[in-house]
Amino acid sequence: MINLDKHIKPSRDYYLALGLEGSANKLGIGIIKHPKGELTATNRAEVLSNVRDTYISPPGEGFLPRDTARHHRNWVVRVLKDALAVAGLVGRDLDCICFTQGPGMGAPLQAVVIAARTIAQLWDVPLVGVNHCVGHIEMGREITGAQNPVVLYVSGGNTQVIAYSKNHYRIFGETLDIAIGNCLDRFARTLKIPNDPFPGYNIEQMAKRGKNFVELPYTVKGMDLSMSGILAFIDSLAGDMFAGNKNKLLVAADGSSVTPEDLCFSLQECLYAMLVEITERAMAHVQLQQVLIVGGVGSNERLQQMMAQMVQDRNGSVFATDERFCIDNGIMIAHAGLLAYRMGQTNELWDTVCSQKFRTDEVYVNWRDD
Amino acid sequence: MASHIIAQAQAYLPNIPLTMVSQGAEALVFTTTTHPCLPVSEQTDTTYIIKYRPSKPYRHPKLDAQITKHRTISEAKIMHKLGQLGIRVPRLVAVDAPKGIIWMHFVGKLLANGEMSSLKNWLWYLERVSAPGSATDAGTARILTQVGREIGRLHMHDIVHGDLTTSNILLEQPHTDMNDTDWEPVLIDYGLGSYSGLPEDKAVDLYVLERALLSTHPVFSEKYNAWVLEGYALGHAEVGGKLGGKKCTETLRRLDEVRMRGRKRSLLG
Numbered sequence: 001m002i003n004l005d006k007h008i009k010p011s012r013d014y015y016l017a018l019g020l021e022g023s024a025n026k027l028g029i030g031i032i033k034h035p036k037g038e039l040t041a042t043n044r045a046e047v048l049s050n051v052r053d054t055y056i057s058p059p060g061e062g063f064l065p066r067d068t069a070r071h072h073r074n075w076v077v078r079v080l081k082d083a084l085a086v087a088g089l090v091g092r093d094l095d096c097i098c099f100t101q102g103p104g105m106g107a108p109l110q111a112v113v114i115a116a117r118t119i120a121q122l123w124d125v126p127l128v129g130v131n132h133c134v135g136h137i138e139m140g141r142e143i144t145g146a147q148n149p150v151v152l153y154v155s156g157g158n159t160q161v162i163a164y165s166k167n168h169y170r171i172f173g174e175t176l177d178i179a180i181g182n183c184l185d186r187f188a189r190t191l192k193i194p195n196d197p198f199p200g201y202n203i204e205q206m207a208k209r210g211k212n213f214v215e216l217p218y219t220v221k222g223m224d225l226s227m228s229g230i231l232a233f234i235d236s237l238a239g240d241m242f243a244g245n246k247n248k249l250l251v252a253a254d255g256s257s258v259t260p261e262d263l264c265f266s267l268q269e270c271l272y273a274m275l276v277e278i279t280e281r282a283m284a285h286v287q288l289q290q291v292l293i294v295g296g297v298g299s300n301e302r303l304q305q306m307m308a309q310m311v312q313d314r315n316g317s318v319f320a321t322d323e324r325f326c327i328d329n330g331i332m333i334a335h336a337g338l339l340a341y342r343m344g345q346t347n348e349l350w351d352t353v354c355s356q357k358f359r360t361d362e363v364y365v366n367w368r369d370d
Numbered sequence: 371m372a373s374h375i376i377a378q379a380q381a382y383l384p385n386i387p388l389t390m391v392s393q394g395a396e397a398l399v400f401t402t403t404t405h406p407c408l409p410v411s412e413q414t415d416t417t418y419i420i421k422y423r424p425s426k427p428y429r430h431p432k433l434d435a436q437i438t439k440h441r442t443i444s445e446a447k448i449m450h451k452l453g454q455l456g457i458r459v460p461r462l463v464a465v466d467a468p469k470g471i472i473w474m475h476f477v478g479k480l481l482a483n484g485e486m487s488s489l490k491n492w493l494w495y496l497e498r499v500s501a502p503g504s505a506t507d508a509g510t511a512r513i514l515t516q517v518g519r520e521i522g523r524l525h526m527h528d529i530v531h532g533d534l535t536t537s538n539i540l541l542e543q544p545h546t547d548m549n550d551t552d553w554e555p556v557l558i559d560y561g562l563g564s565y566s567g568l569p570e571d572k573a574v575d576l577y578v579l580e581r582a583l584l585s586t587h588p589v590f591s592e593k594y595n596a597w598v599l600e601g602y603a604l605g606h607a608e609v610g611g612k613l614g615g616k617k618c619t620e621t622l623r624r625l626d627e628v629r630m631r632g633r634k635r636s637l638l639g
Contacts, residue, residue, distance in 0.1 A: 163585070170585040176631075213432050222533040222562065222578040269430045276428050277396070284395035285490075285537050285586065306428035313372045313427070314393065 002369050004342040005036055015095045016048075017341065018083070019334025022072045022112030023104025023132050024156055025063040028052040029076075029083040030331030031094075034338055045142055049086035050324060050331045051079050060192045062185060069107035076115045083330070091123035096346065098337025101129030102358030104157065109354040117352060126346040128337040132328075133158060133360040136294040137169060138339060139332035144319035146292045148370065152279045153360075154303070155295030155328070156181030159275070160360060161223060161282045167365050172282040173223030180271055181297050183227045187267060190238050191260050198327075203264045204300055210265025212252035218270060223281050225274050234267055272303045276310045289316035299326040339367045372398075379422045382469050388420065392486065394537075396441075396561065397423045397470075406464045406473055416475070418463060423470030423561075438470040441561040446472055448529060448560040457523055458544075458556045477556050478540040489517065489555065490536035493587050493594075506590055509551045513541070514594050515601035517555045521579070522605020524557065525572045525621065526614055532562030534579035536586055569617075573624035576602070580629075 008015065013036040021028040031048040039045055055071035057063045084090065099116035100109060120127045137151050151162040151169070159175040178186075181200060188199035193206070217233055219226045240247040241258065250258045279291055291311055293304060304320045311318045325332065343366045375398060380388060388400040400420040405413055423438050425431075446465040453459055463473035478487045483499060485491040496505040504510070517539055524531060531538075534557075541553035566572070579598065583591040599622070606614035 165585070166588050168588065170588065171581075172585050213430050215432065215436070218433065218437060220562065221574065222535065223582070224578065269433065273426075273429045273433060277426075281395040281533075284393070285535055285582075309428040310426070313375060313424075315372065 002038075002343075002367060004038060004339075004367065007342060007344055008036060009095065015338055015342065016089065016093055017096050017098055017128075017334040017338035018094050019098040019130070019135075019330040019332070019337055020076075020080075020112050020116050021100050021132070021135070021328050021330045021333045022076075022108045023100045023102070024108065024328060025055040025057075025068050025071070026052055026328040027055070027072045027075050027079055027112070028328055028330035028333075029079045030329055030334050031083055031087040031089065032331055032334040032338060034342070039142065041145060045335060047331055048089070049083045050329055051083045051086065052327075052329055053079055054197070056196050059194045060189050061195075062189060065105045065107035068105065069111040072108050072111040076112065080115070080119070091119060091125070094123065094125050096126050096128050096337060096341040097123075098128045098130050098333045098341070099352070100132050100135070100333055100354070101347075101352070102355040103132060104354075104356060106354070106356050109356070113352060113354050117349060121349075126341070127349070127352055128341045128345055129347045129352060130333045130337040130340065131358055131360060131363045132333075133160070133162075134169060134363050134365070135332040135336040137162065137292070137360075138336040139325055139329075140292045140294040140319065140321055142335060143321050143325050144292060146290050146319040148288060149290035149292035149319060150279060150282050150286065150288050151292045151294060152275060152298070152307070153295045154180050154275060154293070154297035156185060156297075158295060159225070159227075161278050162360060163282060163286050163288060164365070164368065164370075165286075167368065169360050169363065169365060171359070171361050172285065173225070173278045176221065176224050176226045177228040178231065180227060180275065181295075183231045183271065184267070184297070186231055187234060187238075187264075190235050191264075198296065200297055200300060203268065204302060206261045207264040207268045207302065210259070210261040210263070212254075212256070212258055212262040212265075213269060214249055214258055214262060214266040216266055216270040218274065220274050220277055223278050223285070225278055227271065227274075230267070230270065234263060238263060268300075268302055272300075272306050275303065276306050279307065280310050280314070283314060283316065289314065291316065291318045293318070293320045294326060296327045299323045343367050375424045378424060379420075379471075382422070382466075382471060383420065386420075391419075394559075396426075397421050401476060419460065419474050419476050421472045421474070425470075435468070439467045442467045442470050442472060444563060445560040448563045449474065452524070452527075452529065452560075455527055457520065457527075458554065460556070460558060477542045477558070479543065487541045487553070488537050489513075489539040489541060490586060492541055492553070493536060497587065497589065506593055510594075511597050513553055513555060514597035515604065518598035518601025518603075519605035519608070520555055520557055520601075521575070521598070522602040522614075522618065523609050524605075525575070525602075526606055526609035526617065528565055528567040530564055530566050530571045530575045531557060531560065532564060532575065532578075533559060534575055535582040569621045569624040570628075572621045573628045576621070576625050577628045 015034040030050040033046040053075045097120045153160045159180045161173040162169045185199045193202045307318050386404050391399045449459050449462050460474040460477045538559040540556045583594050606618035
């Protein structure tokens with residue numbers, strides 16, 4: 001049994017943590033409250049505020065690090081004030097300030113950590129650095145109540161299949177080149193569809209209208225997968241489609257020509273089938289029955305549906321969260337950071353350097369002992 | 371346990387008694403004593419494995435049919451080829467590719483704790499149940515070296531496995547006089563296998579196994595992996611002599627590159 005209450009403030013029976021997240025194009029700040037003692041189904045963490053602002057780039061373009069960092073710098077004070085106002089707190093009430101230490105895009109990470117350092121010194125509150133992926137996993141577990149799931153973490157920058165073993169979240173399978181969200185975003189750019197609210201959502205809506213399945217490469221490598229080849233393949237198909245070039249793959253079985261909707265449909269079917277397959281492989285390999293889907297792409301209904309079908313045949317259960325917690329947010333950083341804080345982790349100023357390369361399995365998960 | 375899948379398998383295989391052994395990620399494994407081709411009078415009580423790849427409800431039917439057929443055929447082909455080359459594999463009996471069914475001879479046995487004798491179960495058994503230290507003793511070293519040797523021989527024939535994990539390596543005792551700690555490894559499940567002479571593909575094969583060891587057996591993974599690589603070189607030397615040694619160095623050099631390429635690797639060390 002782990003004692004999580006060694007560092008509680010003497011006059012209190014709860015903890016408050018603020019989390020700042022800005023590893024990609026979302027700037028999120030959230031405040032979470034943990035009651036004293038172990039978190040259970042009856043003794044749950046409480047979300048006091050969860051504010052987010054997203055930098056949206058024009059159609060056909062991705063978000064550049066420089067512009068994204070500028071967005072974060074411009075908005076961080078407003079979002080922070082908002083988060084405090086919604087929670088009805090002042091800065092000095094907090095136990096700790098948690099920030100994303102990586103992985104992510106360098107410039108946006110830097111922009112947000114500077115804000116975190118500033119308020120930590122202003123209010124004299126300790127800092128806690130958090131691994132972004134661990135933030136997603138812990139938040140997913142807390143919200144859904146999944147005990148020991150196989151985690152599929154799918155977002156714009158990450159595609160990993162993770163399971164817990166001996167105080168680390170071990171990576172069983174991951175992408176060998178680009179992440180799934182990146183693949184979808186880049187295809188959305190090829191099709192010039194809007195980035196608002198996010199490209200994956202718009203692809204999902206188009207895919208619902210697609211009917212013809214175009215065969216794409218299927219590249220599962222053990223428990224790993226590769227997606228850059230699929231992207232290049234479908235990009236060239238789309239190129240042929242727009243240029244009106246002849247291509248027999250662009251003629252459907254009933255003789256009609258393939259539409260952008262059909263391409264979105266085929267891309268989703270192919271990529272998600274690969275994701276579900278590697279998740280199933282990991283489940284069979286480590287003999288677990290629960291699946292938890294986290295990360296931005298995890299809010300896709302088709303992926304959740306396919307996962308549910310797979311899990312049903314294995315008599316397991318699938319857990320997913322909605323867009324408030326799936327898509328990057330400050331709450332998850334606050335939650336994971338507070339868990340680390342309750343185990344005694346705080347980062348001195350010199351130790352708050354961010355890194356673009358911070359692997360999930362590097363984090364020592366001392367708040368779990370199973 | 372997924373009864374409609376079992377019913378489907380039974381419908382494809384009428385009048386054949388099936389006993390379910392395990393549900394893997396993409397296939398169900400049954401045992402039976404019926405040979406598919408022999409007349410009733412010549413049936414023996416040999417045990418056969420039937421591996422059935424059910425159609426996956428989550429996949430688009432077109433994609434599903436293509437994947438099932440392709441994997442079943444390539445698994446059967448590679449198993450047959452390896453059998454001819456004298457590498458230890460389950461012997462192939464029959465294939466029905468569109469339905470995703472393969473018959474083969476039975477390998478492996480049950481461990482002391484009732485689990486199937488896959489390398490994973492055996493290592494877990496040593497790490498958790500057995501006497502301390504037995505997970506890293508000379509017997510374990512010998513078996514992991516053997517595993518490496520088998521992979522080396524596979525690669526010398528320009529065949530890559532594609533899905534090397536500790537679940538896909540079975541341990542068997544081909545001779546009846548072998549005792550409890552004496553096992554010979556057999557590589558199974560060639561569904562993702564392919565023919566390739568490229569050092570890149572072979573290195574990825576080794577890398578997949580290395581990662582599987584790290585994630586499944588985190589405590590001793592470094593030792594295990596070193597033994598596997600030791601055996602890998604042996605396997606090359608055995609099949610190809612001097613040329614084998616050269617190929618082995620080439621692949622291992624490539625393995626270093628593949629390791630460096632992994633995503634979000636720490637830049638230190």
